[in-house]
Amino acid sequence: MENLPSYEEAMSGPDWLSLAAPFVPLSSWRQCCLVNRRFYREFAPRLWQDPLVTVRKLGLDPNDDLIWYRRFINKHVKSIRLETRLLVRSLDFRDFALRASGLYSTEASERAISESFRYLPEIFPRLTCLLIDGHPELDPSSLARTNSDARAPTSLQLLDIARCPQELTPKLFNSAYFRELVYLDMSHIPGSVKSAVLSSLNSRFLPELRVLKVQGREMDDTTARLLFKAFSRQLWSLNLSENKLTDGIIDDDFLTGCFSSPPSRTDAHFEKEGKLVLPRDVVPTLIAEGLPVPTARRLAESAFYRNIRRAYPQAFTPDMNPRLSSLTLTNIPSRSIGPVIEQLVLFLKLMSTQQKAIRDARAVFSGHRQPLLNGLRYLRFEMEAEFSDDLSTLSSGGEVDFDALLDPGNESFSDETLNFFEEESGGVTSRKRSGLPVYGRSNSQFNKPELYADFASGHRLKTWPYSSYDAEYISLHEPNLTTSSPVEVWIGTGRIGLHAAVNEYMWNLQDPNLRINIGPATPDHVAAGVPPFSYIFYGAWDAIVFPKDLQSALRASMSLPFCDVATAIKEYRLGTKGTSEHWEGKIELVRTSSV
Known part of the structure; x- marks a missing residue:
């Protein structure tokens, strides 16, 4: 909606004709335009929005595309009122005139449509969208000769010329016809990107461009940097994939020249926007130097585990992120004195509960569209390498200063x-x-x-x-x-x-x-x-x-035997198989190699 509605429009109900129009078949739109002015205002924009798409849906044979287009441009357009031609907003040539007809050669087909591009601003003054993506014959270079400067029509806002076989002139975008271009796709076409940037592919001639795609143009780092400098911080999206680029283009000049913090990021807006902070200790790790692996494992699952549960009581559950379908848990010890196995089994039970809830919800929505998520269906355990339970290094009892350790x-x-x-x-x-x-x-x-x-x-x-x-x-x-x-x-x-x-x-x-x-x-x-x-x-x-006293905590945990984590998980899975507690997703156990 370009303008705010009037009071009467805001207070009145929706027009029945606008509600019914989307359900009227396209073949009846022409007859509807002849009913009265009210019907004309509703159906004429639908009929003329893209003549190429409309005529195809009305049954035009692909072999007759060229004949119809030449007759339409050279004869019928001259008799069409300007008010009607202003309704044309898009021309989609991607599926139009792909075959040469029996009356005209391929060369004639190319000239018939490509030459008409130079007259588009005069024929359809409000044309904003032109799609030529992948057409084997059309030459977009004719757009550079449009007679647009004098009459100043509406500029194109979307231009898709990707995969066109003809080489473009570097000065293509010098025309005022592109001054309001917002979206440009010029991927996989011959020609030098560097010449285009120096001539017309820059912010001087394309001041409104926000989305640019330049894929598959054999662009190197030097040309990419030239392109970055040409548009600086103007672009919102830039696609340079499938080019001859290296990681070297991501440097300080690129980051400072193409990205900036919006001026609204001040303390006055902090409560609404905030600031991204990436502290290095966001996941703190305690390195127990001088302790054997079994000793460190016992401490981690006894004293440290109890303290962590007290300070951080919340644990991740499948329903915390219902859109999550795959999860990988890393750094899982190969053996445990109990808590690791208990928590992994509990997580499997929670996934089974989630699975049952989704199944019950689908039964309720039986016969209807089911806007339900699938939940977790894939779980991967990355197990750490095996370790020896040899405690001979602690036999003396006084070799490790537990108090000094922490x-x-x-x-x-x-x-x-x-x-x-x-x-x-x-x-x-x-x-x-x-x-x-x-x-x-x-x-x-x-x-x-x-x-x-x-x-x-x-x-x-x-x-x-x-x-x-x-x-x-x-x-x-x-x-x-x-x-x-x-x-x-x-x-x-x-x-x-x-x-x-x-x-x-x-x-x-x-x-x-x-x-x-x-x-x-x-x-x-x-x-x-x-x-x-x-x-x-x-x-x-x-x-x-x-813990306050690591030595006492270790002595309390020494009597607890280690159990194999993978074996415990497999035993639980076998024990629940065939029951309502069995999770039907896929589990993968991966053991990392020891260093």
């Missing part, structure tokens, strides 16, 4: 002080991060057992930040956030509560080395007890993951 907190902070967080001992760590600002005053005395006993009995913490703030939020500036105004960081009540992770987070905030890296609360944080739409100290929250 730099835990003060040794006076005993295991008993953590019992309230969880039945098993969890803990905090005092780990410094370079380059991140630390907030608040230092307090090295917060780890005393008597202070935790006071906290566990219901009293409020007395160290910073709780000694200086009575509210649950403190206002701080975070340089890593793209906002100049301070943010309200949640520190909690300072009193023991129902959420174990929140209790440990509040205790960790007493360590100045953990009051770092302010960021928004994620759904995982909210599920663990953090108020939604708030900011927290990621450093204090991430410290929940690290």
Whole structure:
């Protein structure tokens, strides 16, 4: 709709004729145009939008295309009113006059249509779309001689001349007939792209061009850079596939010359738009140097696993992304003491539940169109290499300094002080991060057992930040956030509560080395007890993951035997086969080779 409707048009119901017109057969459109002016306004634009497509649908034999076109252009067009010719908006030659008729040679066929291109602006002043893609005979070069400058008709907006066998003149786009061209496809045609760029294929003659396709033109890096410079940041889409290009064209000049941040990206629009940040530690990895693989695996599935589940209680389920049909899980250990197998089996059960829900929904929609997704149908497990369960390296018991491995907190902070967080001992760590600002005053005395006993009995913490703030939020500036105004960081009540992770987070905030890296609360944080739409100290929250006493945690896990993960999955699959819990998708197990 070019103009806003009037009050009467907005308040009145839809016209019955406009509702019925799409269902009227094309063969009746001409008769409908003769009924009255109202019918003419409705059906004439449909009839004349693309005469070539219309006449083909009306039954014109492909062998008679040339005869009809010559008669139409040379005779009938002269008698057609200008108001009617203004209705022609598109000419699609892709399936027109592909064969030479018996009365005319192929050369005559080429001249008959190609020469008519120069008169298109005069014949059809509002023509905006011209499609010649793949036509074996037509020569688009005639468009360069259009008589368009004097009368200034409507410019073409879409031109598709891909796969035309004739070489184009480099000055093709000098004509004002292309000044409003938005879409141009000139792929797989002979001729030099460099000459075209220097002559007319540039922003000077094509100021409105937004989509350009130049595939299969044997273009090299030098010509591509010339093309980038010719249009700079004007284009929205540029297709250079199937050319002789290298990765060298993606350099700083290309990135800065062809891409820019919109001027609307300011702090004033931050709440609506935001900013993309790619931190390198978004998936943190803890390297346990000096520990044998079996020892590290046992720790990962015992103490670390329990702490992770407490700090990040949400797990991925198939219904979190219902459009996902294939999923690959990487870095799966070949053997497990239990949790890995339990979680993989649970995921298979959830996929079976999703499968049953989709099957039930299809039964409800039986006999109707089923706009349903298929759900997960392919699951790939990439298993890590096998490892030896030889624990002889730990036989001496004192060769590995577990406390120094993760730099835990003060040794006076005993295991008993953590019992309230969880039945098993969890803990905090005092780990410094370079380059991140630390907030608040230092307090090295917060780890005393008597202070935790006071906290566990219901009293409020007395160290910073709780000694200086009575509210649950403190206002701080975070340089890593793209906002100049301070943010309200949640520190909690300072009193023991129902959420174990929140209790440990509040205790960790007493360590100045953990009051770092302010960021928004994620759904995982909210599920663990953090108020939604708030900011927290990621450093204090991430410290929940690290056990206080690694040596005690390892001793507790040493008695748990390893089980083969692949065997456990296969046994579960065999056990559910033929039952309602069997997932009918495909599972692939892949073992990676050891280094």
